Amino acid sequence: MKYRKRTASDFVFKEELGHGSYSTVYKAIDKHDPKKLYAIKVCSKAHIIREAKVKYVTIEKNTLNLLARGNHPGIVKLHYTFHDADNLYFALDFAAGGELLSLLHKYRTFNEQLSRHFTVQLIDTIEYIHSKGVIHRDLKPENVLLDKEGRLMITDFGAATTVANTEVYGENDDDPNSINATSSFVGTAEYVSPELLLYNKCTRSSDIWALGCMIYQFLEGCPPFRGSNELKTFEKIVELDYTWNSNNYDDNPKDNQTNSINPLIIDTVRKILVIDDKERITISDLKGEPWFNSINWNNKLDIWKGIFTMDQSLLRDQPRLDSLDHQKQRIIPNRQLHVIDTPIKNITISKQKKKKPMKISTNTSSIVEWRKKLGISLNQNNEKTPVTGLTNSNNEQKIIYHSQKMINQPNGSIPLSYKNPQMTQPYYYQNSYSNGIQNKLDNNALSQQVPQISSTTPPISRRMANVNKSEAEFLPNSQLPNNNSSRQPLQPHTKPPLSDTTLSNTEPLSNTYNSKQQELDIEYGRHILKQDFIYICEIPFLAVGPALSINSYNKIDNDLITDIVSKNEEFLRKSNSKPKLLTLTDKGHLMYSDNLGVNEHSIVDVSDSGLSMYDFEFEEATRKGFLILEKYKEKLWFISLPPASVVSQLCATSMNYKRPILNSGENWVDCFFRSRNLLEDNNLSNEMKTLNIDDKQSDENVYNHASTSFVTTPAPVLPALPAIQTCSIKYEQEKKALPARQMTPLDHKQSPALRYNKKSTSSTSLNNGGHISNNIYVKDINTALYTSAAAVASKNALMNHLNKENKESSPSIIFAPSSRRQTPSQLSTGKEYRSYIRPQKPNKPPGSALPTVIHQPEKKYRPPKNMIVTSSRCEVLNTLNSSNQRVGSDQSIASSGASAAFRSLQKKKNESNR
Numbered sequence: 001m002k003y004r005k006r007t008a009s010d011f012v013f014k015e016e017l018g019h020g021s022y023s024t025v026y027k028a029i030d031k032h033d034p035k036k037l038y039a040i041k042v043c044s045k046a047h048i049i050r051e052a053k054v055k056y057v058t059i060e061k062n063t064l065n066l067l068a069r070g071n072h073p074g075i076v077k078l079h080y081t082f083h084d085a086d087n088l089y090f091a092l093d094f095a096a097g098g099e100l101l102s103l104l105h106k107y108r109t110f111n112e113q114l115s116r117h118f119t120v121q122l123i124d125t126i127e128y129i130h131s132k133g134v135i136h137r138d139l140k141p142e143n144v145l146l147d148k149e150g151r152l153m154i155t156d157f158g159a160a161t162t163v164a165n166t167e168v169y170g171e172n173d174d175d176p177n178s179i180n181a182t183s184s185f186v187g188t189a190e191y192v193s194p195e196l197l198l199y200n201k202c203t204r205s206s207d208i209w210a211l212g213c214m215i216y217q218f219l220e221g222c223p224p225f226r227g228s229n230e231l232k233t234f235e236k237i238v239e240l241d242y243t244w245n246s247n248n249y250d251d252n253p254k255d256n257q258t259n260s261i262n263p264l265i266i267d268t269v270r271k272i273l274v275i276d277d278k279e280r281i282t283i284s285d286l287k288g289e290p291w292f293n294s295i296n297w298n299n300k301l302d303i304w305k306g307i308f309t310m311d312q313s314l315l316r317d318q319p320r321l322d323s324l325d326h327q328k329q330r331i332i333p334n335r336q337l338h339v340i341d342t343p344i345k346n347i348t349i350s351k352q353k354k355k356k357p358m359k360i361s362t363n364t365s366s367i368v369e370w371r372k373k374l375g376i377s378l379n380q381n382n383e384k385t386p387v388t389g390l391t392n393s394n395n396e397q398k399i400i401y402h403s404q405k406m407i408n409q410p411n412g413s414i415p416l417s418y419k420n421p422q423m424t425q426p427y428y429y430q431n432s433y434s435n436g437i438q439n440k441l442d443n444n445a446l447s448q449q450v451p452q453i454s455s456t457t458p459p460i461s462r463r464m465a466n467v468n469k470s471e472a473e474f475l476p477n478s479q480l481p482n483n484n485s486s487r488q489p490l491q492p493h494t495k496p497p498l499s500d501t502t503l504s505n506t507e508p509l510s511n512t513y514n515s516k517q518q519e520l521d522i523e524y525g526r527h528i529l530k531q532d533f534i535y536i537c538e539i540p541f542l543a544v545g546p547a548l549s550i551n552s553y554n555k556i557d558n559d560l561i562t563d564i565v566s567k568n569e570e571f572l573r574k575s576n577s578k579p580k581l582l583t584l585t586d587k588g589h590l591m592y593s594d595n596l597g598v599n600e601h602s603i604v605d606v607s608d609s610g611l612s613m614y615d616f617e618f619e620e621a622t623r624k625g626f627l628i629l630e631k632y633k634e635k636l637w638f639i640s641l642p643p644a645s646v647v648s649q650l651c652a653t654s655m656n657y658k659r660p661i662l663n664s665g666e667n668w669v670d671c672f673f674r675s676r677n678l679l680e681d682n683n684l685s686n687e688m689k690t691l692n693i694d695d696k697q698s699d700e701n702v703y704n705h706a707s708t709s710f711v712t713t714p715a716p717v718l719p720a721l722p723a724i725q726t727c728s729i730k731y732e733q734e735k736k737a738l739p740a741r742q743m744t745p746l747d748h749k750q751s752p753a754l755r756y757n758k759k760s761t762s763s764t765s766l767n768n769g770g771h772i773s774n775n776i777y778v779k780d781i782n783t784a785l786y787t788s789a790a791a792v793a794s795k796n797a798l799m800n801h802l803n804k805e806n807k808e809s810s811p812s813i814i815f816a817p818s819s820r821r822q823t824p825s826q827l828s829t830g831k832e833y834r835s836y837i838r839p840q841k842p843n844k845p846p847g848s849a850l851p852t853v854i855h856q857p858e859k860k861y862r863p864p865k866n867m868i869v870t871s872s873r874c875e876v877l878n879t880l881n882s883s884n885q886r887v888g889s890d891q892s893i894a895s896s897g898a899s900a901a902f903r904s905l906q907k908k909k910n911e912s913n914r
């Protein structure tokens with residue numbers, strides 16, 4: 001047959017059949033052959049990239065392709081794959097009979113004959129899947145569909161793996177005592193095997209375990225192991241805590257004789273539900289069980305009869321049998337239902353819906369949804385990911401090691417990162433600090449005097465006015481409150497009338513993006529988001545030195561910044577030097593130059609993962625305070641705004657060239673966020689361009705196997721699943737799902753509700769891509785980080801982040817403009833150094849939606865000695881600390897779900913081994 005690539009326009013999309021964690025499935029009619037119905041699974045590219053589901057989609061596609069070759073009736077067939085700019089499409093067999101779970105719910109239980117019939121079909125299919133070297137890993141009634149004749153079709157291969165891959169999972173098989181922290185869950189709680197729970201091992205036998213659970217469920221109506229939460233479920237599984245009930249049909253008097261389960265079934269299930277997977281019955285032995293004596297396993301036609309076409313006498317004991325006819329009526333005429341054709345362009349497929357409501361509270365989530373729910377995810381390399389609450393020693397050691405390496409530099413030597421020739425001369429080299437200590441640095445660019453903080457620098461009165469006594473105790477003498485000064489209450493971030501009238505002259509200029517500037521930007525191929533005159537002071541992290549040294553920066557915190565600012569405000573403002581022109585582009589480049597825009601010095605990329613931003617009373621409207629940037633372990637930049645009169649003069653002098661101030665209406669922090677968002681969007685659209693699902697091979701293959709007749713092909717066992725590993729979904733930037741997103745925790749586009757959640761003490765969201773969503777305003781970074789519900793909940797994300805980072809980059813912590821962070825308690829305590837742990841663009845109108853301040857000073861994090869901790873490091877460590885503290889508490893275990901269950905199981909296991 002001549003190959004022709006299908007597109008979405010080849011189909012008429014009908015009603016939605018369902019939706020999962022990364023797709024929405026629509027019924028569709030082939031325009032070229034209206035008799036052909038398909039279920040088209042539509043995956044939004046943006047969604048699967050953002051949610052790091054590319055891997056699952058890839059696995060599903062390749063597994064389905066592989067399994068389609070055998071044309072087994074028990075596997076939902078993949079007919080076509082195609083994509084467009086926004087979506088990936090899988091054209092699958094349409095399962096007119098719906099989910100097996102729905103049928104089970106309808107009848108509550110299946111009678112013995114029906115149970116056996118379905119079990120036989122499942123065994124035949126599982127045997128086929130395993131013969132191809134594939135393990136499904138998420139078998140459950142929701143993942144079993146029925147075709148129009150009522151034959152089973154297993155679907156949802158997103159969690160599948162190969163036998164070879166699985167062996168890798170069981171790296172501790174030989175030593176069951178050494179369960180490590182990198183275990184990951186696979187499956188759905190009620191069907192997950194004990195070997196996975198106990199040894200992080202998944203084999204073919206794990207699918208058989210799930211089959212045993214399903215057989216039980218067919219007869220009892222619910223899975224054998226179900227607790228009130230995942231932990232209890234897992235405990236029941238590993239303790240093999242299940243019982244057969246005998247009163248299933250009590251409400252159906254005419255079925256009284258069926259209220260005891262056939263002992264042959266009980267015996268069969270007993271042989272399946274064996275804790276030790278090596279002792280568990282195999283598929284071939286299972287087929288020989290007495291319960292299947294009547295089955296001719298070679299008679300595929302008999303095995304694969306659809307329940308809607310079967311001899312009804314076979315089903316005579318089925319409770320509410322009459323309903324089955326009704327069900328058949330309901331299913332088969334489904335095609336005749338009046339549906340309004342949905343033009344493809346009107347299908348809101350890019351907008352993902354939430355997972356359908358769970359029919360049974362805890363067992364209907366797919367593996368991926370389940371992982372997400374429990375905060376368990378795979379890392380980028382498809383490796384096992386630490387489970388919440390488990391040891392973090394590796395990660396921590398990594399940090400300590402690096403830190404010590406930095407600190408242990410021989411006196412005078414300079415860490416490589418300091419030798420960056422582009423590093424500009426720090427301003428303070430020119431200043432007149434007389435008490436500086438001469439560094440013995442051998443690098444020319446850095447052999448300079450480290451400024452000694454002048455003890456005579458007067459305290460900054462403005463910030464001292466409202467410091468209360470208890471706080472004052474923690475402040476150096478030089479910062480004691482000055483009662484003569486009055487602290488300016490922070491104002492909502494509206495544009496106040498400028499005190500300096502000369503500045504107002506510049507305003508009309510500043511809002512105009514004039515043609516000369518445009519020309520320049522076009523020449524440079526950039527678009528400027530904001531440009532303004534600023535003072536900038538760079539302070540590198542030095543290897544040695546008493547004050548502004550790496551030792552001083554072991555903790556970037558409120559006190560340190562306060563100390564630096566209070567003692568060096570004049571110096572930091574560079575009042576004696578000429579202001580620079582700071583420019584931020586849409587590409588995230590931040591640079592400064594003289595006021596004519598020449599000799600640009602690049603500062604940093606706003607998207608840099610090692611960049612943290614803070615503000616210290618930074619008020620653009622009143623031109624006060626500092627915007628502080630920190631490149632982790634490299635530099636601090638203190639940015640402040642010159643007086644309006646100075647700016648006005650500068651503008652006047654540069655009039656002939658261009659109008660230098662651009663976009664003064666939007667403050668710097670907002671622009672940083674905007675720039676970062678633009679970059680993210682850019683990344684996303686680039687990744688979407690590279691993500692496709694073209695698979696000519698697959699389509700041709702499917703054409704060749706289009707027949708629905710079942711051919712029993714003796715399929716060779718594949719050593720591995722090359723198709724899965726050499727994924728045919730091209731994802732060229734496979735390295736990352738969305739790199740910038742690791743650094744910018746909140747996907748505000750997808751979670752708009754989280755952006756300004758006023759109940760923010762725990763307004764946290766963690767998704768499986770390891771993204772932290774957090775909306776906590778705090779007055780003290782360490783306190784905040786320690787107490788942040790987000791930090792606690794996001795340990796996995798952070799650990800993932802650490803895993804991914806061999807370098808010392810860190811998630812950014814960005815401090816929002818103070819007007820948005822201001823709370824009454826902040827004002828009353830007088831702490832100006834407030835953190836805002838959520839790198840995203842704040843766009844709420846000024847003064848609104850102030851989340852609750854979290855204040856638990858007693859839990860303040862104390863960094864270990866010799867450990868360099870930036871804000872982000874604090875976050876990581878506090879998270880780990882608090883998580884470790886929670887271990888062992890029953891209450892916390894109960895609330896922390898699967899990971900706690902893991903811990904609990906390990907603990908029990910270790911105790912029993914002692």
Ligand SMILES: Nc1ncnc2c1ncn2[C@@H]1O[C@H](COP(=O)(O)OP(=O)(O)OP(=O)(O)O)[C@@H](O)[C@H]1O
Nearest residue numbers: 017018019020021022023025039092093094095366
């Ligand atoms: N071939 C099909 N025929 C009919 N309905 C289908 C078909 N495939 C899927 N569906 C329906 O669509 C729903 C979602 O499909 P599916 O579970 O495959 O999506 P998913 O994104 O892989 O979800 P999950 O989160 O479970 O992995 C199913 O529950 C089912 O009701």
